[in-house]
Each structure stands twice: as structure tokens, then as C-alpha cells.
Amino acid sequence: MKHLTGLMAAAALGVAALPAAAEKWDMPLAYSATNFHSVTAAEFGKCVTTGTGGAIEIVTHPSGSLFPGAQIKRAIQTGQVPIGERLLSGHQNENALFGFDSVPFLATSFDDSVKLWKAAKPKIEAL
Incomplete structure (x- = not known):
């Protein structure tokens, strides 16, 4: 929970640097939608949307539907997605x-x- 609070604070601080238009961030996940990692990521996305006043919407893509698990880190590093979750x-x-x-x-x-x-x-x- 402490990590989630820290992430939310960091996301909220980053909003000041964002343009006024809402942004949609795709978040690849390696795990099924019912796995606790994916459930937590979806909840995190809702918190970010609420915490940023709708300036950022995080759309989760579970089950490797956007990138397979092994490719998520590289997708973030190369700017294909702004955020992702992987063990x-x-x-x-x-x-x-x-x-x-x-x-x-x-x-x-x-x-x-x-x-x-x-x-x-x-x-x-x-x-």
C-alpha cells in the first residue's frame, strides 16, 4: 500500500508538467485480468485518473494482449508504452x-x- 501511495503521489506531481489535453496511457500486463497483479494495476489506473482530474487515463491490457510479459520492459524502454507491470x-x-x-x-x-x-x-x- 505504501508503494501505491508513493506511486500516486509521483503521478500527481507529474501532472503539473502535462498538457491540458487528457492523455490515454496503455499499460501492458503479463497476467490474466483476474490475477491480483492485474486487479491492482486496474485499481491503480482508476486512482491515477481520479488523482489527475482525468488528465491521464490508464488503460490496462492483461494477459499479454498488448505485449507478452518478456517484452513489456523493452516496450517501456523504447517508448512504445509509457507504463507497464512485470515481476x-x-x-x-x-x-x-x-x-x-x-x-x-x-x-x-x-x-x-x-x-x-x-x-x-x-x-x-x-x-
Whole structure:
């Protein structure tokens, strides 16, 4: 929830730099529409639209319908889409550190996962 609040704050701050016309952002998702990642992304999109007073509308595209999961990061990097969602561990072929949270039984609770993220965050941010 803290991350969602931070993202919303960042999106709201970015609105000041946007033109007056509403923008539609396509957001590719690798997961089915009923997966919690996609459900959360759709809710995030609604929050952005509300928080920006309608200046930005995020349209989610679940199930790899816009780009397959493995291509989402590249689509963002090349400007084909402005936003996307993909598990970081899906890119551990680029850097083994990206797979830190997919080691079985390393973090077995929400509290453990928060501790794991706090330990990994400085290394991830340094990449």
C-alpha cells in the first residue's frame, strides 16, 4: 500500500508538467485480468485518473494482449508504452539480483518479504 501511495503521489506531481489535453496511457500486463497483479494495476489506473482530474487515463491490457510479459520492459524502454507491470524476477536473466524475491521459502510471510525488500533495495537501486 505504501508503494501505491508513493506511486500516486509521483503521478500527481507529474501532472503539473502535462498538457491540458487528457492523455490515454496503455499499460501492458503479463497476467490474466483476474490475477491480483492485474486487479491492482486496474485499481491503480482508476486512482491515477481520479488523482489527475482525468488528465491521464490508464488503460490496462492483461494477459499479454498488448505485449507478452518478456517484452513489456523493452516496450517501456523504447517508448512504445509509457507504463507497464512485470515481476522483477522475470528479468533475472539480465541480472541475478532481480531474482532475489523468487527464491522459494526465503520469505514466507508479508513481514519477511518487507525485510527482504529492505535488505535488497539499496542493491537494486544501485543497478
